Amino acid sequence: MTAQPATSRTPDLLYSEAEEDLRAAVRALLADRADAPTVIAGTESDTPYDAQLWKALAADIGAAGLLVPEKFGGQGAGHREAAVVIEELGRSVAPAPYLTSSVVATETLLALGAEEGPVAELLAGLAAGRKVAVLAVPFSASASGTPVVTAALDGTLGPVADAAAADVFLVPTTDGLYAVAADAPGVAVQPLVPLDLTRPLATVTLSGATGTLLADAGAARAAVDRGLLAGAGLLASEQLGLAEWCLTETVRHTRERHQFNRPIGSFQSLKHRMAQLWLEVVSARAAARNAADALATGSPDTPLAVAVAQAYCSRVAVHAAEECVQLHGGIGMTWEHPAHLYLKRAKADATAFGTAGRHRETVAGLMELPAP
C-alpha cells in the first residue's frame, strides 16, 4: 500500500436525472405516509413499523431491489440510487428497515457470489420487498472492527437494529454465515428501549436454533465486512438527508419567529451559525456522494471514501440536529416538535457502523499516518 492510493477515475459527485426522479418519488411517498405526526404516533404504538409504507417503498417503488441484479429479480441499479433513497429516509426519519435489509443484508448476500440456491432465493425475496433480512450483529459493528461472531447458533447478540422487522437473520458464526428464520424454534427477539425511537433495537437470542449455512467462515467474514462497509458508506447519505432537514427547518423557523421586534433569523450571531451549518451540509454532500460513487463503481478508493464520509458526516448530522433543537428555543425541547427525533437519530447514527474516531483510525491506516 502506498501512502496515496491511486484514484483510478474522478468520482461523479452529481445526481443524475434518473436519481432525481427516484428522489421525487420517494419524497412524495414519505410526505404522504410518513409526516412528522405520523412518525411520532408510530413510535408510541405497538407496531414500530408501518407495513403499508414498507410495501409502497420496497415493492411499489422498487427501492428494495436497487442493489440487486435483474437476474435475481432486482432493479440492477446501484449504490448511487440507493443513497438517494436513504437521503430521503434520513430527511423524514421514517422507521423503515431499508439500510439494514436492503443495503447491509443484501450487500452481504451479494458478496457471497452465489448464482443459485438459498442465497439467490433470499436475494429475490429481499429485492421484491417480500422479506426483510437483518445481519445479526450489533449496530455499532464496523468493517474495520472485529466482526462479532457467536459459536454456532447459540448466544445473545445485540443491540441489533431493525431486528423487530426481520423475517430472516443472517448470523455470522465461527462456522460460517447462517440464515435463520426469525420465527424458527430457538430464536427469541427481545425489544430494547432505544435512544433513537425511529430505529428499533432488540437483542437476538439463539438457543439451539437451526438455520441454513450460506457460506463458510472465510467467505462469511469477507461478505460481512463488505455489507458493513456498504452500510457505513450509505449511512453518510442518511446523515446528509437528516442534516438538510434540520437546516431547512431551522432556517424556516428563524425567519418566522419574531423576538425583540425582529425575525430572529436576522441576528448575525444566528445567521452565522446557520451559514456555517450550510457549509457543512454542502461538504457532507460531496463526501456522501463520493462514498456512494466509490461503492457503486467498485473503486479501489472505497475503504478510504467510506471512512472519510463517516468520519465527517456523523459530526455534521449531530451538529445540525443540536443546532436545530437550540435555535428552535423552547419548542425544540418538546415532544410534539419532531426536532428530537432527528437529534436521537443523529446521535445513534454517530455510533452506527463505527464511530467517527474508529473511521479516522481507518484513515490513519490507509494513508500511513500512524499513531505514536
Place this chain on the structure above:
Amino acid sequence: MTAPDAAELRRLTRELLAAHPPASTDRTDFLKARFDAGLAWVHYPAGLGGLDAPRSLQPVVDAELAAADAPDNDPRRIGIGLGMAAPTVLGFGTDEQKQRFLRPLWVGEEVWCQLFSEPGAGSDLAALGTRAVRDGEHWVVDGQKVWTSSAHVARWAILIARTDPDVPKHRGISYFICDMTDPGVEVRPLRQITGEAEFNEVFLTGVRIPDSRRLGPVGEGWKVAQTTLMNERVSIGGSRIPREGGMIGPVSRTWRERPELRTHDLHQRLLTLWVEAEVARLAGERLRQQLVAGQPGPEGSGMKLAFARLNQEISGLEVELLGDEGLLYSDWTMRRPDLVDFTGRDAGYRYLRSKGNSIEGGTSEVLLNIVAERVLGLPSEPRNDKDVAWKDLSR
C-alpha cells in the same frame, strides 16, 4: 457564426500550434497569437481573445496546449487582471476599452491591480471616501487605498471612487480605470505580519483620469463592482486540487517522515483535519463538476470559508508538530514577492500568512452573511445607512 464545438476547438488549437511551434516561438509572441486565434478564453467574444464558445470547453484547448508544452499565461501572476479586471471590462467597457485593455492584460504585458479597499472602508466597501470630482473631460481623484497587491508592478488599476456625496453611499460611486504611471499616484509598501510587503498603500493626489476611462455610468460604480467581486470569489474557489494537494500535504509528509515528533493529541487533530481537508477537496471537485455541467450552485461562496479555516488550523498544528523547529522562522527580511506562495516557505510563514485567508477577498464574517441572506434567504439586519446621504453618515 455558430459557436465552435470541442472538435472544432481542437482543430483550431492544432492549427495554432502548427503555425507557431512552441519550441521555436517567443513566449509573448505565442500568447499573442493564441489570443488572436480566439483560444485565450474561448467564452469571450470573437476578436477579444475568444470565440463565443461555451466556457466549459476551455479545458479542451488547455489540454491540447499543455500536451504540446506550450507556454501558459501564468494566471497566478496576473490573477487580479484575469479574475477581476477582465470580466468587468468585458461586461461594462466600451468597444474602445475592450480593444485597448484585454489583449495586453491576457498576454501578461500589463499587470493590473485593484484600488477598492480603504483604511475606513474594508468590509463596508461602499463607505469609501476617495473622491473623484469632474473637471471638464477629466475626473480629479484624491484619497487613499490599501491592501493593494501588485500595485508596485501594475500598469493599470480598477478604481472605485465617490462621485456624489449627496446621495446614499451605494449610489454615489463610479468605477474607473486608473493609470498607475500618472503623476499623483504614490505606491508605498505595506509590511505585514509575515515580514513581507506583499501589499501596498496607494495615495492618490490630484490624479487626473480621462472620462473615457470610466467603466459604466456615473453613479453606478457599485453595480459594476459587484461583477468584479463575484468574479474574485469564483476565482478563489474554483480550481482542482489533488489529494493532500493543499496545506495538509506538508504536515502529512512531516508526520510520516518524523516519527519522533508524534504525540497522541497531535495525531487526533491531524486525522480530523486530514478528513476535513479531503472533504473540502471533494466539495471543490463537486463544485467544479456542477460548473462543467452548467449547473452553477451557490457552493462557491462557501469554499473560501472552508479553505480559510482549514489553512489556519492545519498550519497552526504544523507549527506545534515541529516542536523546537516551530520556534524558528526562516527570515524576517522585508521582501516584495511578485506572487503569494501560500504553501511555500516554512510552517511559521504558512501559519502567519493564512491569517489573511479569512480577511482578504471578503472577510469570513461578511461571507457568512452573504450565504445566510442570499443562499438561505434569512432576513438582513436592520440598517440605518441605506437612505442617508453619504456626507451625513457618521464616520
